[in-house]
Amino acid sequence: MTPAYLKKIDCAMCPITLIAMTHAALAESDWSVDRINNDGAYAPGNLMVMCVKANRAKGAKDFRAVVELASVSAQGAVLGLSKREWARLACVMAGAANMTGARPLLPLLTRLPEDSRAPLYFVFQQMLLSSARLARERNRVMKVLCRLHPSSERTALFRCAVERLAVNIRDAAYPYDALSDEGVQRAMTSWFTTVPAASVPGLLQLCSEYGAGRCEPAPPAAWTLEASGRF
Structure with a gap:
Protein backbone atom coordinates (compact mmCIF):
# COMPACT_ATOMS: atom_id res chain seq x y z
CA MET A 1 0.00 0.00 0.00
CA THR A 2 1.42 3.34 -1.05
CA PRO A 3 0.34 6.94 -0.34
CA ALA A 4 -0.62 7.19 -4.01
CA TYR A 5 -2.95 4.21 -3.72
CA LEU A 6 -4.57 5.58 -0.55
CA LYS A 7 -5.12 8.86 -2.35
CA LYS A 8 -6.73 6.95 -5.22
CA ILE A 9 -9.33 5.29 -2.98
CA ASP A 10 -9.93 8.34 -0.76
CA CYS A 11 -13.32 10.08 -0.92
CA ALA A 12 -14.90 13.13 0.66
CA MET A 13 -18.12 11.47 1.84
CA CYS A 14 -18.45 8.24 3.79
CA PRO A 15 -20.31 5.77 1.53
CA ILE A 16 -21.98 4.21 4.59
CA THR A 17 -23.17 7.16 6.70
CA LEU A 18 -23.07 9.78 3.90
CA ILE A 19 -21.39 12.30 6.23
CA ALA A 20 -18.54 14.54 5.10
CA MET A 21 -15.37 13.00 6.48
CA THR A 22 -12.87 14.92 8.57
CA HIS A 23 -9.16 14.24 9.01
CA ALA A 24 -7.40 14.02 12.38
CA ALA A 25 -10.27 15.68 14.24
CA LEU A 26 -10.49 12.81 16.74
CA ALA A 27 -14.18 12.47 15.88
CA GLU A 28 -16.45 9.72 14.55
CA SER A 29 -16.47 11.59 11.24
CA ASP A 30 -12.71 11.09 10.75
CA TRP A 31 -11.68 9.06 7.73
CA SER A 32 -10.24 5.59 8.22
CA VAL A 33 -9.00 2.77 5.99
CA ASP A 34 -10.25 -0.77 6.49
CA ARG A 35 -10.42 -4.08 4.68
CA ILE A 36 -13.71 -4.71 2.87
CA ASN A 37 -13.47 -8.45 3.53
CA ASN A 38 -12.01 -8.95 7.01
CA ASP A 39 -10.67 -12.37 6.00
CA GLY A 40 -8.72 -10.90 3.11
CA ALA A 41 -5.35 -9.19 3.03
CA TYR A 42 -4.55 -5.48 3.10
CA ALA A 43 -4.30 -5.67 -0.68
CA PRO A 44 -5.48 -3.61 -3.66
CA GLY A 45 -9.20 -4.08 -4.25
CA ASN A 46 -9.87 -5.06 -0.63
CA LEU A 47 -9.47 -1.65 0.96
CA MET A 48 -11.92 1.20 1.35
CA VAL A 49 -12.16 4.56 3.08
CA MET A 50 -15.04 5.11 5.50
CA CYS A 51 -15.67 7.17 8.61
CA VAL A 52 -14.57 5.93 12.04
CA LYS A 53 -18.21 5.46 13.12
CA ALA A 54 -18.91 3.03 10.26
CA ASN A 55 -15.56 1.28 10.72
CA ARG A 56 -16.18 0.64 14.42
CA ALA A 57 -19.66 -0.71 13.72
CA LYS A 58 -18.34 -3.00 10.99
CA GLY A 59 -15.64 -4.42 13.27
CA ALA A 60 -14.89 -8.04 12.37
CA LYS A 61 -18.34 -8.77 10.90
CA ASP A 62 -18.62 -10.72 7.67
CA PHE A 63 -21.01 -10.08 4.78
CA ARG A 64 -23.75 -12.41 6.05
CA ALA A 65 -23.78 -10.74 9.48
CA VAL A 66 -24.08 -7.30 7.90
CA VAL A 67 -26.95 -8.44 5.63
CA GLU A 68 -28.76 -9.76 8.71
CA LEU A 69 -28.35 -6.44 10.54
CA ALA A 70 -29.72 -4.64 7.48
CA SER A 71 -32.84 -6.80 7.51
CA VAL A 72 -33.76 -6.82 11.22
CA SER A 73 -37.23 -5.55 12.09
CA ALA A 74 -36.11 -3.19 14.87
CA GLN A 75 -36.46 0.50 14.16
CA GLY A 76 -33.71 3.05 14.68
CA ALA A 77 -30.00 2.40 15.07
CA VAL A 78 -28.73 -1.18 15.52
CA LEU A 79 -25.21 -1.54 16.93
CA GLY A 80 -24.37 2.03 15.95
CA LEU A 81 -25.81 2.18 12.42
CA SER A 82 -29.30 2.52 10.97
CA LYS A 83 -30.80 -0.27 8.87
CA ARG A 84 -30.14 1.73 5.70
CA GLU A 85 -26.51 2.27 6.73
CA TRP A 86 -26.08 -1.47 7.33
CA ALA A 87 -27.65 -2.06 3.91
CA ARG A 88 -25.13 0.32 2.32
CA LEU A 89 -22.31 -1.54 4.06
CA ALA A 90 -23.69 -4.83 2.73
CA CYS A 91 -23.52 -3.39 -0.80
CA VAL A 92 -19.89 -2.42 -0.30
CA MET A 93 -18.96 -5.88 1.04
CA ALA A 94 -20.92 -8.03 -1.42
CA GLY A 95 -18.29 -8.16 -4.15
CA ALA A 96 -15.46 -9.13 -1.80
CA ALA A 97 -17.41 -11.81 0.08
CA ASN A 98 -16.03 -15.33 -0.32
CA MET A 99 -19.32 -17.17 -0.84
CA THR A 100 -20.52 -20.41 -2.36
CA GLY A 101 -23.82 -20.47 -4.22
CA ALA A 102 -25.87 -17.57 -5.50
CA ARG A 103 -25.40 -14.14 -3.97
CA PRO A 104 -28.54 -12.22 -2.93
CA LEU A 105 -29.70 -9.67 -5.48
CA LEU A 106 -29.59 -6.49 -3.42
CA PRO A 107 -30.45 -2.95 -4.49
CA LEU A 108 -27.34 -0.84 -4.99
CA LEU A 109 -27.72 1.76 -2.24
CA THR A 110 -24.36 3.56 -2.30
CA ARG A 111 -21.31 4.39 -4.35
CA LEU A 112 -18.93 1.46 -4.41
CA PRO A 113 -15.35 2.13 -3.26
CA GLU A 114 -12.76 2.91 -5.91
CA ASP A 115 -10.94 -0.20 -7.19
CA SER A 116 -13.29 -2.59 -5.33
CA ARG A 117 -15.09 -5.65 -6.65
CA ALA A 118 -18.83 -5.79 -7.33
CA PRO A 119 -21.38 -8.43 -8.37
CA LEU A 120 -22.65 -8.09 -11.95
CA GLU A 209 -18.92 1.80 -21.26
CA TYR A 210 -19.94 3.05 -17.81
CA GLY A 211 -16.74 2.14 -16.00
CA ALA A 212 -17.02 -1.59 -15.31
CA GLY A 213 -13.70 -3.44 -15.30
CA ARG A 214 -12.82 -6.99 -16.20
CA CYS A 215 -14.96 -9.88 -15.04
CA GLU A 216 -13.38 -12.31 -12.53
CA PRO A 217 -15.05 -15.49 -11.23
CA ALA A 218 -13.59 -15.45 -7.70
CA PRO A 219 -11.75 -13.19 -5.23
CA PRO A 220 -8.03 -12.79 -6.02
CA ALA A 221 -5.70 -15.47 -4.64
CA ALA A 222 -3.47 -12.68 -3.28
CA TRP A 223 -6.11 -11.95 -0.66
CA THR A 224 -5.33 -15.38 0.92
CA LEU A 225 -8.87 -15.69 2.25
CA GLU A 226 -8.34 -19.17 3.63
CA ALA A 227 -5.57 -17.80 5.87
CA SER A 228 -7.51 -14.76 7.13
CA GLY A 229 -5.37 -12.42 5.09
CA ARG A 230 -2.03 -13.76 6.24
CA PHE A 231 0.53 -14.57 3.57
Whole structure:
Protein backbone atom coordinates (compact mmCIF):
# COMPACT_ATOMS: atom_id res chain seq x y z
CA MET A 1 0.00 0.00 0.00
CA THR A 2 1.42 3.34 -1.05
CA PRO A 3 0.34 6.94 -0.34
CA ALA A 4 -0.62 7.19 -4.01
CA TYR A 5 -2.95 4.21 -3.72
CA LEU A 6 -4.57 5.58 -0.55
CA LYS A 7 -5.12 8.86 -2.35
CA LYS A 8 -6.73 6.95 -5.22
CA ILE A 9 -9.33 5.29 -2.98
CA ASP A 10 -9.93 8.34 -0.76
CA CYS A 11 -13.32 10.08 -0.92
CA ALA A 12 -14.90 13.13 0.66
CA MET A 13 -18.12 11.47 1.84
CA CYS A 14 -18.45 8.24 3.79
CA PRO A 15 -20.31 5.77 1.53
CA ILE A 16 -21.98 4.21 4.59
CA THR A 17 -23.17 7.16 6.70
CA LEU A 18 -23.07 9.78 3.90
CA ILE A 19 -21.39 12.30 6.23
CA ALA A 20 -18.54 14.54 5.10
CA MET A 21 -15.37 13.00 6.48
CA THR A 22 -12.87 14.92 8.57
CA HIS A 23 -9.16 14.24 9.01
CA ALA A 24 -7.40 14.02 12.38
CA ALA A 25 -10.27 15.68 14.24
CA LEU A 26 -10.49 12.81 16.74
CA ALA A 27 -14.18 12.47 15.88
CA GLU A 28 -16.45 9.72 14.55
CA SER A 29 -16.47 11.59 11.24
CA ASP A 30 -12.71 11.09 10.75
CA TRP A 31 -11.68 9.06 7.73
CA SER A 32 -10.24 5.59 8.22
CA VAL A 33 -9.00 2.77 5.99
CA ASP A 34 -10.25 -0.77 6.49
CA ARG A 35 -10.42 -4.08 4.68
CA ILE A 36 -13.71 -4.71 2.87
CA ASN A 37 -13.47 -8.45 3.53
CA ASN A 38 -12.01 -8.95 7.01
CA ASP A 39 -10.67 -12.37 6.00
CA GLY A 40 -8.72 -10.90 3.11
CA ALA A 41 -5.35 -9.19 3.03
CA TYR A 42 -4.55 -5.48 3.10
CA ALA A 43 -4.30 -5.67 -0.68
CA PRO A 44 -5.48 -3.61 -3.66
CA GLY A 45 -9.20 -4.08 -4.25
CA ASN A 46 -9.87 -5.06 -0.63
CA LEU A 47 -9.47 -1.65 0.96
CA MET A 48 -11.92 1.20 1.35
CA VAL A 49 -12.16 4.56 3.08
CA MET A 50 -15.04 5.11 5.50
CA CYS A 51 -15.67 7.17 8.61
CA VAL A 52 -14.57 5.93 12.04
CA LYS A 53 -18.21 5.46 13.12
CA ALA A 54 -18.91 3.03 10.26
CA ASN A 55 -15.56 1.28 10.72
CA ARG A 56 -16.18 0.64 14.42
CA ALA A 57 -19.66 -0.71 13.72
CA LYS A 58 -18.34 -3.00 10.99
CA GLY A 59 -15.64 -4.42 13.27
CA ALA A 60 -14.89 -8.04 12.37
CA LYS A 61 -18.34 -8.77 10.90
CA ASP A 62 -18.62 -10.72 7.67
CA PHE A 63 -21.01 -10.08 4.78
CA ARG A 64 -23.75 -12.41 6.05
CA ALA A 65 -23.78 -10.74 9.48
CA VAL A 66 -24.08 -7.30 7.90
CA VAL A 67 -26.95 -8.44 5.63
CA GLU A 68 -28.76 -9.76 8.71
CA LEU A 69 -28.35 -6.44 10.54
CA ALA A 70 -29.72 -4.64 7.48
CA SER A 71 -32.84 -6.80 7.51
CA VAL A 72 -33.76 -6.82 11.22
CA SER A 73 -37.23 -5.55 12.09
CA ALA A 74 -36.11 -3.19 14.87
CA GLN A 75 -36.46 0.50 14.16
CA GLY A 76 -33.71 3.05 14.68
CA ALA A 77 -30.00 2.40 15.07
CA VAL A 78 -28.73 -1.18 15.52
CA LEU A 79 -25.21 -1.54 16.93
CA GLY A 80 -24.37 2.03 15.95
CA LEU A 81 -25.81 2.18 12.42
CA SER A 82 -29.30 2.52 10.97
CA LYS A 83 -30.80 -0.27 8.87
CA ARG A 84 -30.14 1.73 5.70
CA GLU A 85 -26.51 2.27 6.73
CA TRP A 86 -26.08 -1.47 7.33
CA ALA A 87 -27.65 -2.06 3.91
CA ARG A 88 -25.13 0.32 2.32
CA LEU A 89 -22.31 -1.54 4.06
CA ALA A 90 -23.69 -4.83 2.73
CA CYS A 91 -23.52 -3.39 -0.80
CA VAL A 92 -19.89 -2.42 -0.30
CA MET A 93 -18.96 -5.88 1.04
CA ALA A 94 -20.92 -8.03 -1.42
CA GLY A 95 -18.29 -8.16 -4.15
CA ALA A 96 -15.46 -9.13 -1.80
CA ALA A 97 -17.41 -11.81 0.08
CA ASN A 98 -16.03 -15.33 -0.32
CA MET A 99 -19.32 -17.17 -0.84
CA THR A 100 -20.52 -20.41 -2.36
CA GLY A 101 -23.82 -20.47 -4.22
CA ALA A 102 -25.87 -17.57 -5.50
CA ARG A 103 -25.40 -14.14 -3.97
CA PRO A 104 -28.54 -12.22 -2.93
CA LEU A 105 -29.70 -9.67 -5.48
CA LEU A 106 -29.59 -6.49 -3.42
CA PRO A 107 -30.45 -2.95 -4.49
CA LEU A 108 -27.34 -0.84 -4.99
CA LEU A 109 -27.72 1.76 -2.24
CA THR A 110 -24.36 3.56 -2.30
CA ARG A 111 -21.31 4.39 -4.35
CA LEU A 112 -18.93 1.46 -4.41
CA PRO A 113 -15.35 2.13 -3.26
CA GLU A 114 -12.76 2.91 -5.91
CA ASP A 115 -10.94 -0.20 -7.19
CA SER A 116 -13.29 -2.59 -5.33
CA ARG A 117 -15.09 -5.65 -6.65
CA ALA A 118 -18.83 -5.79 -7.33
CA PRO A 119 -21.38 -8.43 -8.37
CA LEU A 120 -22.65 -8.09 -11.95
CA TYR A 121 -26.10 -7.08 -10.68
CA PHE A 122 -24.54 -4.06 -8.95
CA VAL A 123 -22.62 -3.15 -12.09
CA PHE A 124 -25.88 -3.46 -14.03
CA GLN A 125 -27.66 -1.10 -11.60
CA GLN A 126 -24.79 1.41 -11.67
CA MET A 127 -25.00 1.51 -15.45
CA LEU A 128 -28.76 2.13 -15.33
CA LEU A 129 -28.40 4.80 -12.66
CA SER A 130 -25.74 6.60 -14.71
CA SER A 131 -27.71 6.46 -17.96
CA ALA A 132 -31.25 7.09 -16.67
CA ARG A 133 -30.79 10.80 -15.97
CA LEU A 134 -30.92 11.93 -19.60
CA ALA A 135 -33.69 10.70 -21.92
CA ARG A 136 -31.39 10.38 -24.93
CA GLU A 137 -28.83 8.30 -23.03
CA ARG A 138 -31.55 6.27 -21.33
CA ASN A 139 -33.16 5.41 -24.66
CA ARG A 140 -29.83 4.43 -26.21
CA VAL A 141 -29.09 2.00 -23.38
CA MET A 142 -32.58 0.53 -23.43
CA LYS A 143 -32.37 -0.17 -27.17
CA VAL A 144 -29.29 -2.28 -26.54
CA LEU A 145 -30.79 -4.06 -23.53
CA CYS A 146 -34.05 -4.83 -25.35
CA ARG A 147 -32.08 -6.75 -27.99
CA LEU A 148 -30.47 -8.90 -25.28
CA HIS A 149 -33.68 -10.41 -23.90
CA PRO A 150 -36.17 -12.63 -25.80
CA SER A 151 -39.19 -11.82 -23.61
CA SER A 152 -41.06 -8.76 -24.85
CA GLU A 153 -43.24 -8.81 -21.71
CA ARG A 154 -40.33 -8.71 -19.28
CA THR A 155 -38.57 -6.11 -21.39
CA ALA A 156 -41.66 -3.87 -21.46
CA LEU A 157 -41.94 -4.02 -17.66
CA PHE A 158 -38.21 -3.36 -17.39
CA ARG A 159 -38.49 -0.31 -19.65
CA CYS A 160 -41.27 1.08 -17.43
CA ALA A 161 -39.08 0.49 -14.37
CA VAL A 162 -36.21 2.45 -15.88
CA GLU A 163 -38.56 5.35 -16.64
CA ARG A 164 -39.70 5.21 -13.03
CA LEU A 165 -36.07 5.15 -11.93
CA ALA A 166 -35.45 8.36 -13.90
CA VAL A 167 -38.28 10.06 -11.98
CA ASN A 168 -37.02 8.72 -8.66
CA ILE A 169 -33.53 10.11 -9.30
CA ARG A 170 -34.92 13.63 -9.65
CA ASP A 171 -36.66 13.36 -6.26
CA ALA A 172 -33.92 11.53 -4.34
CA ALA A 173 -31.65 13.36 -1.89
CA TYR A 174 -29.01 10.69 -2.57
CA PRO A 175 -29.15 9.28 -6.14
CA TYR A 176 -28.71 5.65 -5.04
CA ASP A 177 -31.90 5.88 -2.95
CA ALA A 178 -33.76 5.78 -6.27
CA LEU A 179 -32.77 2.12 -6.64
CA SER A 180 -34.49 1.12 -3.39
CA ASP A 181 -37.92 1.37 -5.05
CA GLU A 182 -39.47 -2.12 -4.78
CA GLY A 183 -41.31 -1.78 -8.09
CA VAL A 184 -38.09 -0.85 -9.88
CA GLN A 185 -36.22 -3.73 -8.24
CA ARG A 186 -38.87 -6.34 -9.11
CA ALA A 187 -38.72 -5.49 -12.80
CA MET A 188 -34.92 -5.28 -12.82
CA THR A 189 -34.39 -8.62 -11.09
CA SER A 190 -36.98 -10.30 -13.30
CA TRP A 191 -35.17 -9.10 -16.43
CA PHE A 192 -31.67 -9.73 -15.08
CA THR A 193 -32.25 -13.28 -13.78
CA THR A 194 -33.82 -14.44 -17.04
CA VAL A 195 -31.44 -12.86 -19.54
CA PRO A 196 -29.94 -15.66 -21.71
CA ALA A 197 -26.34 -16.70 -21.05
CA ALA A 198 -25.52 -15.88 -24.66
CA SER A 199 -26.48 -12.24 -23.99
CA VAL A 200 -24.17 -11.78 -20.99
CA PRO A 201 -21.13 -10.71 -23.09
CA GLY A 202 -23.28 -7.98 -24.64
CA LEU A 203 -24.40 -6.86 -21.20
CA LEU A 204 -20.81 -6.77 -19.97
CA GLN A 205 -19.77 -4.74 -23.00
CA LEU A 206 -22.48 -2.18 -22.31
CA CYS A 207 -21.55 -1.99 -18.63
CA SER A 208 -17.90 -1.46 -19.55
CA GLU A 209 -18.92 1.80 -21.26
CA TYR A 210 -19.94 3.05 -17.81
CA GLY A 211 -16.74 2.14 -16.00
CA ALA A 212 -17.02 -1.59 -15.31
CA GLY A 213 -13.70 -3.44 -15.30
CA ARG A 214 -12.82 -6.99 -16.20
CA CYS A 215 -14.96 -9.88 -15.04
CA GLU A 216 -13.38 -12.31 -12.53
CA PRO A 217 -15.05 -15.49 -11.23
CA ALA A 218 -13.59 -15.45 -7.70
CA PRO A 219 -11.75 -13.19 -5.23
CA PRO A 220 -8.03 -12.79 -6.02
CA ALA A 221 -5.70 -15.47 -4.64
CA ALA A 222 -3.47 -12.68 -3.28
CA TRP A 223 -6.11 -11.95 -0.66
CA THR A 224 -5.33 -15.38 0.92
CA LEU A 225 -8.87 -15.69 2.25
CA GLU A 226 -8.34 -19.17 3.63
CA ALA A 227 -5.57 -17.80 5.87
CA SER A 228 -7.51 -14.76 7.13
CA GLY A 229 -5.37 -12.42 5.09
CA ARG A 230 -2.03 -13.76 6.24
CA PHE A 231 0.53 -14.57 3.57
